[in-house]
Amino acid sequence: MTSFLLRDARLVDLDGGGTPDRPVDLRIVDGTVAEVGPGLAAEGLVEVAADGRWLMPGLWDQHVHLTQWSLTAARLDLAGARSAAQAVAAVRERLAEWPDAPVIGWGHRPTDWPEDPLVSTLDAIDTDQPVVLIAGDGHHGWLNTTALMTLALPSREGVVAEGEWFAAYARLATMLGDDGTGPEAVLRTQELAAALGVVGVTDLEFAGGPDQWIERWEAGAGLLRVRVATYADGLDDVVERGLRTGDVLPGCDERARMGPLKIISDGSLNTRTAWCCDPYTGPSPLGFPHGQPNQTPEELRELLRRATAHGLDVAVHAIGDQAVREALDAIAETGAHGSIEHAQLVCRDDVRRMAELGVTASVQPAHLVDDRDATDRLWPGRGHRCFAFRWMLDDGVTLALGSDAPVAPLDPWRAIAAAVHRTVDGREPWYAEQAITLREALAASTDGRGTVAAGDPADLVLVDQDPLGDWAARLPAPAVAATWVAGRPAHADM
Ligand SMILES: [Zn+2]
Secondary structure, three states: OOOEEEEEEEEOOOOOOOOOOOOEEEEEEOOEEEEEEOOOOOOOOOEEEOOOOEEEEOEEEEEEOHHHHHHHHOOEEOOOOOOHHHHHHHHHHHHHHOOOOOEEEEEEOHHHOOOOOOHHHHHOOOOOOOEEEEEOOOOEEEEOHHHHHHOOOOOOOOOEEHHHHHHHHHHHHHHOOOOOOOHHHHHHHHHHHHOOOEEEEEEOOOOOHHHHHHHHHHOOOOOOEEEEEEEHHHHHHHHHOOOOOOOEOOOOOOOEEEEEEEEEOOOOOOOOOOOOOOOOOOOOOOOOOOOOOOOOHHHHHHHHHHHHHOOOOEEEEEOOHHHHHHHHHHHHHHOOOEEEEEOOEOOHHHHHHHHHHOOEEEEOOHHHHHHHHHHHHHOOOOHHHEOOHHHHHHHOOOEEEOOOEOOOOOOHHHHHHHHHHOOOOOOOOOOHHHOOOHHHHHHOOOOOOOOOOOOOEOOEEEEOOOOOOOHHHOOOOOOEEEEEEOOEEEEEOO
16 A cells, blocks of 8 residues: 555644644655645545644664664563563563564573572563573573473473583574575564654665565565665676666665765774774774774775766765864765765864865764763863764754664664763763754755655655754654655554
8 A cells, every 4th residue: 555645733833934723634655755734635535533642754774784784673672670570571472473483582680589490481472482581690501491492402491501502502593594694574674663763774784685585575575675785795787787876786676776885994992993094992992092094095096086987975984083184084085875884983174174175974872872981081172073963953054863883773763872971870960062953853864855846746744742842862762653664554553
Protein backbone atom coordinates (compact mmCIF):
# COMPACT_ATOMS: atom_id res chain seq x y z
CA MET A 1 0.00 0.00 0.00
CA THR A 2 1.73 3.18 -1.12
CA SER A 3 -1.47 5.20 -1.60
CA PHE A 4 -3.74 6.25 1.26
CA LEU A 5 -5.42 9.20 2.87
CA LEU A 6 -3.96 10.29 6.20
CA ARG A 7 -6.70 12.04 8.14
CA ASP A 8 -6.22 14.71 10.86
CA ALA A 9 -2.45 15.13 11.23
CA ARG A 10 -0.81 18.19 12.78
CA LEU A 11 2.11 19.38 10.67
CA VAL A 12 5.34 19.96 12.58
CA ASP A 13 6.69 23.40 11.71
CA LEU A 14 10.23 22.42 10.75
CA ASP A 15 10.74 25.44 8.50
CA GLY A 16 9.64 27.87 11.22
CA GLY A 17 7.28 29.52 8.77
CA GLY A 18 4.11 28.57 10.60
CA THR A 19 1.68 25.69 10.02
CA PRO A 20 -2.11 25.44 10.18
CA ASP A 21 -3.55 25.55 13.72
CA ARG A 22 -5.83 22.64 12.98
CA PRO A 23 -4.99 19.13 11.79
CA VAL A 24 -4.97 18.59 8.04
CA ASP A 25 -5.41 15.63 5.70
CA LEU A 26 -2.77 14.28 3.35
CA ARG A 27 -3.40 12.39 0.14
CA ILE A 28 -0.53 9.97 -0.47
CA VAL A 29 -0.42 8.59 -4.01
CA ASP A 30 2.19 6.05 -5.16
CA GLY A 31 4.58 6.94 -2.39
CA THR A 32 4.36 10.69 -2.81
CA VAL A 33 2.51 13.36 -0.84
CA ALA A 34 0.09 14.49 -3.54
CA GLU A 35 -2.07 16.92 -1.61
CA VAL A 36 -2.19 18.54 1.83
CA GLY A 37 -5.26 20.36 3.12
CA PRO A 38 -8.30 20.30 5.35
CA GLY A 39 -11.23 18.00 4.64
CA LEU A 40 -9.82 16.09 1.64
CA ALA A 41 -12.14 13.54 0.06
CA ALA A 42 -10.95 9.93 0.28
CA GLU A 43 -11.82 9.21 -3.36
CA GLY A 44 -11.46 5.48 -2.89
CA LEU A 45 -8.21 5.61 -0.92
CA VAL A 46 -7.82 3.68 2.31
CA GLU A 47 -8.14 6.11 5.21
CA VAL A 48 -5.64 6.16 8.07
CA ALA A 49 -6.66 8.16 11.15
CA ALA A 50 -3.84 10.25 12.60
CA ASP A 51 -6.18 11.46 15.35
CA GLY A 52 -4.43 14.79 15.71
CA ARG A 53 -0.95 13.35 16.13
CA TRP A 54 2.09 15.24 14.82
CA LEU A 55 3.50 14.54 11.37
CA MET A 56 6.97 15.32 10.14
CA PRO A 57 9.42 14.03 7.53
CA GLY A 58 10.97 10.72 8.57
CA LEU A 59 14.34 10.77 10.32
CA TRP A 60 17.69 9.80 8.84
CA ASP A 61 20.79 8.45 10.50
CA GLN A 62 23.57 9.61 8.21
CA HIS A 63 26.33 7.45 9.68
CA VAL A 64 25.74 3.85 10.66
CA HIS A 65 27.57 0.54 10.44
CA LEU A 66 24.44 -1.51 10.02
CA THR A 67 25.89 -5.00 10.23
CA GLN A 68 27.75 -4.13 13.41
CA TRP A 69 24.65 -2.49 14.82
CA SER A 70 22.54 -5.54 13.97
CA LEU A 71 24.81 -7.65 16.12
CA THR A 72 24.55 -5.20 18.99
CA ALA A 73 20.88 -4.32 18.69
CA ALA A 74 19.60 -7.85 18.31
CA ARG A 75 20.70 -8.68 21.83
CA LEU A 76 17.94 -8.20 24.35
CA ASP A 77 19.18 -5.74 26.96
CA LEU A 78 18.58 -7.21 30.40
CA ALA A 79 20.89 -4.92 32.36
CA GLY A 80 17.86 -3.41 34.08
CA ALA A 81 16.30 -6.72 35.19
CA ARG A 82 15.90 -6.77 38.99
CA SER A 83 14.62 -10.34 39.20
CA ALA A 84 14.35 -13.53 37.18
CA ALA A 85 10.67 -12.70 36.71
CA GLN A 86 11.54 -9.35 35.09
CA ALA A 87 14.04 -11.01 32.78
CA VAL A 88 11.48 -13.63 31.79
CA ALA A 89 8.90 -10.92 31.09
CA ALA A 90 11.35 -9.20 28.75
CA VAL A 91 12.06 -12.49 26.97
CA ARG A 92 8.33 -13.10 26.52
CA GLU A 93 7.92 -9.61 25.09
CA ARG A 94 10.75 -10.16 22.62
CA LEU A 95 9.27 -13.50 21.52
CA ALA A 96 5.88 -11.88 21.02
CA GLU A 97 7.58 -9.42 18.68
CA TRP A 98 9.89 -11.85 16.88
CA PRO A 99 8.50 -15.37 17.47
CA ASP A 100 10.80 -17.02 14.93
CA ALA A 101 14.12 -15.71 16.21
CA PRO A 102 16.34 -17.12 18.95
CA VAL A 103 16.54 -14.80 21.94
CA ILE A 104 20.05 -13.69 22.85
CA GLY A 105 20.00 -11.47 25.91
CA TRP A 106 22.81 -9.93 27.87
CA GLY A 107 23.48 -7.85 30.92
CA HIS A 108 21.55 -9.55 33.73
CA ARG A 109 23.25 -9.55 37.16
CA PRO A 110 21.43 -12.07 39.38
CA THR A 111 23.55 -11.55 42.53
CA ASP A 112 20.85 -9.46 44.21
CA TRP A 113 17.83 -11.17 42.70
CA PRO A 114 15.24 -12.66 45.05
CA GLU A 115 15.37 -15.96 43.12
CA ASP A 116 18.02 -17.97 41.27
CA PRO A 117 18.06 -18.04 37.45
CA LEU A 118 16.80 -21.57 36.70
CA VAL A 119 16.47 -23.47 33.45
CA SER A 120 12.92 -24.48 34.40
CA THR A 121 11.93 -20.79 34.69
CA LEU A 122 12.93 -20.23 31.06
CA ASP A 123 11.40 -23.55 30.00
CA ALA A 124 8.04 -22.30 31.27
CA ILE A 125 8.03 -19.85 28.35
CA ASP A 126 6.07 -21.38 25.50
CA THR A 127 8.56 -21.30 22.61
CA ASP A 128 10.63 -23.69 20.54
CA GLN A 129 13.34 -21.04 20.13
CA PRO A 130 16.62 -21.22 22.03
CA VAL A 131 16.91 -18.61 24.78
CA VAL A 132 20.47 -17.66 25.77
CA LEU A 133 20.94 -14.94 28.37
CA ILE A 134 24.52 -13.79 28.81
CA ALA A 135 25.38 -12.44 32.27
CA GLY A 136 26.48 -8.82 32.61
CA ASP A 137 29.95 -9.91 33.73
CA GLY A 138 30.15 -12.48 30.94
CA HIS A 139 30.85 -15.35 33.30
CA HIS A 140 27.73 -17.41 32.90
CA GLY A 141 24.90 -18.09 30.50
CA TRP A 142 21.31 -18.71 31.56
CA LEU A 143 19.83 -21.01 28.92
CA ASN A 144 16.58 -22.82 28.31
CA THR A 145 16.64 -26.52 27.51
CA THR A 146 16.30 -25.91 23.77
CA ALA A 147 19.45 -23.77 23.89
CA LEU A 148 21.29 -26.35 26.01
CA MET A 149 20.45 -29.00 23.44
CA THR A 150 21.37 -26.76 20.53
CA LEU A 151 24.75 -26.10 22.10
CA ALA A 152 25.17 -29.82 22.95
CA LEU A 153 25.32 -29.11 26.69
CA PRO A 154 24.08 -31.57 29.33
CA SER A 155 20.71 -30.76 30.84
CA ARG A 156 20.67 -29.09 34.27
CA GLU A 157 18.70 -26.76 36.48
CA GLY A 158 21.29 -24.00 37.03
CA VAL A 159 23.31 -21.71 34.75
CA VAL A 160 26.26 -22.66 32.54
CA ALA A 161 29.30 -21.04 34.12
CA GLU A 162 32.98 -20.26 33.64
CA GLY A 163 35.02 -22.68 31.51
CA GLU A 164 32.01 -24.64 30.27
CA TRP A 165 30.27 -21.38 29.40
CA PHE A 166 33.26 -19.79 27.66
CA ALA A 167 33.55 -22.82 25.40
CA ALA A 168 29.81 -22.76 24.66
CA TYR A 169 29.81 -19.02 24.04
CA ALA A 170 32.40 -19.42 21.31
CA ARG A 171 30.01 -21.82 19.51
CA LEU A 172 26.98 -19.60 19.93
CA ALA A 173 26.87 -17.95 16.52
CA THR A 174 27.36 -21.10 14.46
CA MET A 175 25.13 -23.33 16.57
CA LEU A 176 22.21 -20.94 16.27
CA GLY A 177 22.50 -21.02 12.48
CA ASP A 178 22.44 -17.23 12.19
CA ASP A 179 25.45 -15.17 13.08
CA GLY A 180 23.25 -12.14 13.60
CA THR A 181 24.13 -10.46 10.32
CA GLY A 182 21.86 -12.35 7.90
CA PRO A 183 18.99 -10.70 6.02
CA GLU A 184 16.46 -11.52 8.74
CA ALA A 185 18.60 -9.96 11.44
CA VAL A 186 19.21 -6.88 9.32
CA LEU A 187 15.50 -6.59 8.64
CA ARG A 188 14.78 -6.72 12.37
CA THR A 189 17.37 -3.99 12.92
CA GLN A 190 15.61 -1.83 10.36
CA GLU A 191 12.29 -2.52 12.11
CA LEU A 192 13.77 -1.27 15.37
CA ALA A 193 14.95 1.87 13.60
CA ALA A 194 11.58 2.41 11.92
CA ALA A 195 9.97 2.17 15.36
CA LEU A 196 12.02 5.26 16.23
CA GLY A 197 10.77 7.08 13.14
CA VAL A 198 13.83 6.36 10.98
CA VAL A 199 13.18 6.19 7.25
CA GLY A 200 16.75 6.12 5.96
CA VAL A 201 20.36 5.41 6.81
CA THR A 202 23.72 5.95 5.21
CA ASP A 203 25.44 2.62 5.73
CA LEU A 204 29.19 2.98 6.12
CA GLU A 205 29.75 -0.66 7.06
CA PHE A 206 33.37 -1.71 6.53
CA ALA A 207 32.67 -4.89 4.60
CA GLY A 208 29.90 -5.92 2.28
CA GLY A 209 29.17 -2.83 0.28
CA PRO A 210 26.55 -2.69 -2.49
CA ASP A 211 26.57 -6.44 -3.19
CA GLN A 212 25.58 -7.29 0.36
CA TRP A 213 22.60 -4.94 0.15
CA ILE A 214 21.59 -6.31 -3.25
CA GLU A 215 21.51 -9.77 -1.63
CA ARG A 216 19.53 -8.44 1.31
CA TRP A 217 17.02 -6.81 -1.00
CA GLU A 218 16.63 -10.06 -2.96
CA ALA A 219 15.99 -11.84 0.34
CA GLY A 220 13.20 -9.40 1.15
CA ALA A 221 15.15 -7.55 3.84
CA GLY A 222 14.57 -4.07 2.45
CA LEU A 223 12.58 -1.74 4.66
CA LEU A 224 14.29 1.65 4.96
CA ARG A 225 16.00 3.85 2.45
CA VAL A 226 19.66 2.92 2.40
CA ARG A 227 22.64 4.67 0.89
CA VAL A 228 25.46 2.17 0.73
CA ALA A 229 29.04 3.37 0.86
CA THR A 230 32.05 1.73 -0.64
CA TYR A 231 35.56 1.88 0.75
CA ALA A 232 38.71 2.26 -1.34
CA ASP A 233 39.06 -1.51 -1.69
CA GLY A 234 35.68 -1.70 -3.39
CA LEU A 235 36.15 1.39 -5.56
CA ASP A 236 37.40 -0.45 -8.66
CA ASP A 237 34.36 -2.69 -8.64
CA VAL A 238 31.92 0.20 -8.19
CA VAL A 239 33.59 2.19 -10.97
CA GLU A 240 33.59 -0.83 -13.27
CA ARG A 241 29.86 -1.29 -12.78
CA GLY A 242 29.27 2.39 -13.41
CA LEU A 243 27.54 2.92 -10.08
CA ARG A 244 27.31 6.60 -9.22
CA THR A 245 26.16 8.14 -5.95
CA GLY A 246 22.36 8.22 -5.98
CA ASP A 247 21.94 5.37 -8.47
CA VAL A 248 19.44 2.68 -7.55
CA LEU A 249 21.37 -0.53 -6.84
CA PRO A 250 20.90 -3.22 -9.50
CA GLY A 251 17.89 -5.40 -8.75
CA CYS A 252 16.65 -3.13 -5.95
CA ASP A 253 13.86 -0.57 -5.82
CA GLU A 254 14.26 3.17 -5.36
CA ARG A 255 14.97 2.80 -1.63
CA ALA A 256 18.42 1.20 -2.02
CA ARG A 257 20.97 3.45 -3.62
CA MET A 258 24.67 3.88 -4.08
CA GLY A 259 26.22 6.09 -1.42
CA PRO A 260 29.62 7.76 -1.17
CA LEU A 261 33.21 6.59 -1.20
CA LYS A 262 34.15 6.41 2.47
CA ILE A 263 37.71 7.38 3.37
CA ILE A 264 39.07 7.11 6.90
CA SER A 265 41.64 9.90 6.90
CA ASP A 266 42.68 9.80 10.56
CA GLY A 267 42.00 7.92 13.79
CA SER A 268 40.08 8.67 16.97
CA LEU A 269 40.39 10.67 20.17
CA ASN A 270 40.51 7.79 22.61
CA THR A 271 43.24 5.89 20.80
CA ARG A 272 45.10 9.23 20.31
CA THR A 273 45.26 8.69 16.58
CA ALA A 274 43.01 11.56 15.45
CA TRP A 275 45.34 13.97 13.63
CA CYS A 276 45.62 17.29 15.47
CA CYS A 277 47.30 20.67 15.08
CA ASP A 278 48.47 20.50 18.71
CA PRO A 279 49.87 17.46 20.50
CA TYR A 280 47.85 15.28 22.86
CA THR A 281 48.69 15.65 26.53
CA GLY A 282 50.63 12.92 28.26
CA PRO A 283 52.90 10.25 26.85
CA SER A 284 52.39 9.12 23.29
CA PRO A 285 52.60 5.35 23.32
CA LEU A 286 52.23 5.08 19.55
CA GLY A 287 54.98 7.62 18.87
CA PHE A 288 52.72 10.21 17.21
CA PRO A 289 52.10 13.04 19.66
CA HIS A 290 49.77 14.78 17.17
CA GLY A 291 48.03 11.63 15.97
CA GLN A 292 48.53 10.96 12.30
CA PRO A 293 46.90 10.78 8.89
CA ASN A 294 46.12 7.40 7.34
CA GLN A 295 47.05 8.48 3.82
CA THR A 296 49.73 10.68 2.30
CA PRO A 297 48.38 13.94 0.84
CA GLU A 298 48.81 12.43 -2.65
CA GLU A 299 46.92 9.27 -1.77
CA LEU A 300 44.02 11.24 -0.35
CA ARG A 301 43.82 13.49 -3.40
CA GLU A 302 44.02 10.54 -5.77
CA LEU A 303 41.05 8.88 -4.04
CA LEU A 304 39.03 12.09 -4.17
CA ARG A 305 39.88 12.62 -7.83
CA ARG A 306 38.94 9.12 -8.78
CA ALA A 307 35.63 9.22 -6.92
CA THR A 308 34.73 12.60 -8.40
CA ALA A 309 35.60 11.55 -11.93
CA HIS A 310 33.23 8.60 -11.60
CA GLY A 311 30.29 10.42 -10.08
CA LEU A 312 30.80 9.40 -6.49
CA ASP A 313 30.43 11.67 -3.49
CA VAL A 314 33.04 11.30 -0.78
CA ALA A 315 32.57 10.84 2.95
CA VAL A 316 35.88 11.69 4.59
CA HIS A 317 36.29 10.61 8.20
CA ALA A 318 38.27 13.38 9.92
CA ILE A 319 38.18 13.75 13.71
CA GLY A 320 41.22 15.92 14.55
CA ASP A 321 41.47 19.56 13.47
CA GLN A 322 44.54 18.91 11.28
CA ALA A 323 42.70 16.07 9.53
CA VAL A 324 39.70 18.33 8.91
CA ARG A 325 41.95 21.03 7.47
CA GLU A 326 43.76 18.56 5.24
CA ALA A 327 40.46 17.07 4.04
CA LEU A 328 39.18 20.53 3.14
CA ASP A 329 42.41 21.33 1.30
CA ALA A 330 42.10 18.12 -0.67
CA ILE A 331 38.42 18.69 -1.42
CA ALA A 332 39.17 22.25 -2.58
CA GLU A 333 41.94 21.05 -4.88
CA THR A 334 40.06 18.15 -6.41
CA GLY A 335 36.55 19.60 -6.60
CA ALA A 336 35.20 16.61 -4.71
CA HIS A 337 31.64 16.72 -3.36
CA GLY A 338 30.37 15.28 -0.12
CA SER A 339 30.86 15.28 3.62
CA ILE A 340 33.35 15.31 6.40
CA GLU A 341 32.39 12.60 8.86
CA HIS A 342 32.71 13.53 12.56
CA ALA A 343 34.59 16.87 12.26
CA GLN A 344 34.92 16.50 16.01
CA LEU A 345 37.63 19.11 16.62
CA VAL A 346 37.70 22.08 14.26
CA CYS A 347 39.43 25.42 13.88
CA ARG A 348 37.14 28.42 13.48
CA ASP A 349 38.43 29.28 9.99
CA ASP A 350 37.95 25.76 8.74
CA VAL A 351 34.24 25.88 9.57
CA ARG A 352 33.95 28.91 7.28
CA ARG A 353 35.83 27.03 4.58
CA MET A 354 33.53 24.06 5.02
CA ALA A 355 30.60 26.37 4.26
CA GLU A 356 32.34 27.95 1.26
CA LEU A 357 33.17 24.57 -0.21
CA GLY A 358 29.63 23.26 0.33
CA VAL A 359 30.93 20.35 2.39
CA THR A 360 28.33 18.71 4.64
CA ALA A 361 29.26 18.19 8.28
CA SER A 362 28.07 14.67 9.11
CA VAL A 363 28.20 14.73 12.90
CA GLN A 364 27.31 12.47 15.82
CA PRO A 365 26.14 14.60 18.76
CA ALA A 366 25.73 11.67 21.17
CA HIS A 367 29.52 11.23 21.12
CA LEU A 368 29.92 14.49 23.01
CA VAL A 369 28.31 12.80 25.98
CA ASP A 370 30.80 9.92 25.79
CA ASP A 371 33.90 11.93 24.84
CA ARG A 372 33.70 15.01 27.07
CA ASP A 373 35.95 13.64 29.80
CA ALA A 374 38.51 12.27 27.35
CA THR A 375 38.50 15.64 25.58
CA ASP A 376 39.23 17.54 28.79
CA ARG A 377 42.05 15.11 29.53
CA LEU A 378 43.67 14.67 26.10
CA TRP A 379 42.76 17.93 24.36
CA PRO A 380 42.70 20.40 27.28
CA GLY A 381 41.70 23.91 26.24
CA ARG A 382 40.14 22.62 23.01
CA GLY A 383 36.69 21.58 24.22
CA HIS A 384 35.08 24.77 22.92
CA ARG A 385 36.10 23.71 19.38
CA CYS A 386 34.58 20.24 19.68
CA PHE A 387 31.20 19.29 18.22
CA ALA A 388 30.98 22.94 17.12
CA PHE A 389 27.47 22.73 15.73
CA ARG A 390 26.60 26.35 16.50
CA TRP A 391 29.56 27.64 14.51
CA MET A 392 28.67 25.30 11.68
CA LEU A 393 25.07 26.44 11.37
CA ASP A 394 25.96 30.10 11.87
CA ASP A 395 28.43 29.85 9.01
CA GLY A 396 25.95 28.11 6.73
CA VAL A 397 27.36 24.59 6.85
CA THR A 398 24.80 21.87 6.13
CA LEU A 399 24.58 19.70 9.22
CA ALA A 400 23.55 16.04 9.00
CA LEU A 401 23.11 14.15 12.27
CA GLY A 402 23.95 10.51 12.80
CA SER A 403 24.90 7.99 15.47
CA ASP A 404 27.89 6.03 14.17
CA ALA A 405 26.03 3.00 15.54
CA PRO A 406 27.21 0.76 17.15
CA VAL A 407 29.47 3.42 18.75
CA ALA A 408 26.25 5.06 19.96
CA PRO A 409 22.77 3.55 19.63
CA LEU A 410 20.98 4.07 16.31
CA ASP A 411 18.58 6.60 17.84
CA PRO A 412 18.16 9.99 16.15
CA TRP A 413 16.23 11.37 19.14
CA ARG A 414 19.23 10.84 21.36
CA ALA A 415 21.45 12.65 18.82
CA ILE A 416 18.94 15.50 18.63
CA ALA A 417 18.72 15.82 22.42
CA ALA A 418 22.53 15.87 22.72
CA ALA A 419 22.84 18.55 20.04
CA VAL A 420 20.24 20.71 21.78
CA HIS A 421 21.24 20.23 25.41
CA ARG A 422 24.93 19.26 25.11
CA THR A 423 24.16 16.48 27.61
CA VAL A 424 21.67 13.61 27.94
CA ASP A 425 22.79 12.00 31.18
CA GLY A 426 21.95 14.59 33.80
CA ARG A 427 25.41 16.17 33.84
CA GLU A 428 25.72 19.89 33.23
CA PRO A 429 25.72 20.94 29.55
CA TRP A 430 29.14 20.78 27.92
CA TYR A 431 30.04 24.00 26.08
CA ALA A 432 26.42 25.08 25.89
CA GLU A 433 27.36 27.92 23.54
CA GLN A 434 27.71 25.31 20.77
CA ALA A 435 24.12 24.10 21.29
CA ILE A 436 21.62 24.33 18.44
CA THR A 437 17.86 24.69 18.73
CA LEU A 438 15.44 21.80 18.70
CA ARG A 439 14.06 22.93 15.35
CA GLU A 440 17.59 23.11 13.90
CA ALA A 441 18.45 19.67 15.24
CA LEU A 442 15.26 18.12 13.86
CA ALA A 443 15.86 19.78 10.50
CA ALA A 444 19.40 18.33 10.49
CA SER A 445 17.88 14.86 10.90
CA THR A 446 15.49 14.75 7.93
CA ASP A 447 17.92 14.61 5.02
CA GLY A 448 17.20 18.18 4.06
CA ARG A 449 13.43 17.95 4.20
CA GLY A 450 11.32 20.64 5.90
CA THR A 451 7.69 20.90 6.93
CA VAL A 452 5.74 18.17 5.09
CA ALA A 453 4.32 19.54 1.84
CA ALA A 454 2.81 18.34 -1.42
CA GLY A 455 5.46 16.91 -3.71
CA ASP A 456 7.50 15.36 -0.90
CA PRO A 457 8.22 11.64 -0.94
CA ALA A 458 5.96 9.95 1.60
CA ASP A 459 8.82 9.29 4.03
CA LEU A 460 6.84 10.25 7.08
CA VAL A 461 6.71 9.79 10.82
CA LEU A 462 3.70 10.32 13.04
CA VAL A 463 4.41 10.97 16.73
CA ASP A 464 2.27 11.17 19.85
CA GLN A 465 3.56 14.52 21.09
CA ASP A 466 4.92 17.67 19.53
CA PRO A 467 8.56 17.02 18.51
CA LEU A 468 9.12 20.76 18.99
CA GLY A 469 7.88 20.50 22.59
CA ASP A 470 10.11 20.20 25.64
CA TRP A 471 10.77 16.43 25.46
CA ALA A 472 14.46 16.86 24.63
CA ALA A 473 15.28 18.07 28.13
CA ARG A 474 14.13 14.74 29.48
CA LEU A 475 14.34 11.76 27.20
CA PRO A 476 12.51 9.54 26.20
CA ALA A 477 11.53 11.08 22.94
CA PRO A 478 7.96 11.34 21.64
CA ALA A 479 6.49 7.89 20.96
CA VAL A 480 6.34 6.99 17.29
CA ALA A 481 2.86 5.92 16.18
CA ALA A 482 3.68 5.20 12.53
CA THR A 483 6.50 5.40 10.02
CA TRP A 484 6.14 5.25 6.24
CA VAL A 485 8.95 4.85 3.74
CA ALA A 486 8.02 5.86 0.21
CA GLY A 487 4.41 5.43 1.31
CA ARG A 488 4.94 1.88 2.59
CA PRO A 489 4.16 1.22 6.25
CA ALA A 490 7.47 0.50 8.03
CA HIS A 491 6.12 0.74 11.57
CA ALA A 492 2.67 1.08 13.12
CA ASP A 493 1.70 1.34 16.77
CA MET A 494 -1.70 3.07 16.87
ZN1 LIG B 1 31.68 5.20 11.65
